Amino acid sequence: MLLRLRGNSLRLKGADLVLVNSRADGDELTIRAVSLEDVPAIVAIDAEVTGSTKADFWYGCYARQNTDAKCTFLVAHRDGEVAGYTIGAIQAWEFGSPPCGWVEVISVAPQHRNTHVATQLFEAVVRYFRDNGISTVRTMLHIDDHQLISFFRMQGMAAGPFIELEMQAD
């Protein structure tokens, strides 16, 4: 299936999705399902951004998107390198909630920030949810991560009806 959206070409195939956004200056951003070759770059970007290396986690995410039809792991490429990535998962009845889409991860390599990579990844994952019949999109963030909260609010997200509670189990 090929769709035309505001100058972008978008091909959907289950959880796979290819989006090519070409700009007049020749700059091209491609968004598609993750491949095994992308994972080392994702591990490196995450380590640079968060300060901790979690290779097992990211290879686990790669394996999950190959086996879980309700999960998508999308990667943005620019200039032949990984510019950013996002993971979306459809969950039903967890915490009593009707089916909704969770944006579990969204991250952009520092050198590709402020170039709308995150916005395009977000739009791609929301499209995945919408094409799978999901109309509610959720995410969860650290309360002090004002920059990322601000990003999601800029996309139209706002506080929802759920609240996170926690305690130390000691």
Next chain:
Amino acid sequence: MKLQQGTMCAILAVLHMASRPNEQIPANEIAEIYGVSQHHLAKVLRTLSLAGIVESTRGAGGGCSFIGDARKITLYDIIKLFESGWFSAASPSPREQSDEATELYRVLGEVDRHTAATLQSVTLQTILNNALRTARRRAAAGRVAVAE
């Protein structure tokens, strides 16, 4: 949550100006739309001007304009100009402290933390974008015709 009249006036005035970037907007237009006195608005605009958020020009064709970055300025940035000490809730001194008082202040701190996080993450651009989305949805529903 209730803000002082001056704070509300400041936020609404800044949003009004930010929605029309590069335009000089007469102060009396803002005063009239939001039902505030010109004297009160002038005081608010002075504070905003000192903070580098707006700029006022006198004389014919003069007015005030938004000169900040709507994608960076948050509600918190404006509120803290007018509501000093708002987020510095007093905690009990060790002498007065009881376990109940400590727990009460922890809960109040929890509320303040959520409020601050919300206000620090909502930029002026987010409010303008959401207002535009709402208007577009209404227009799409055929209830209101929105001029392009």
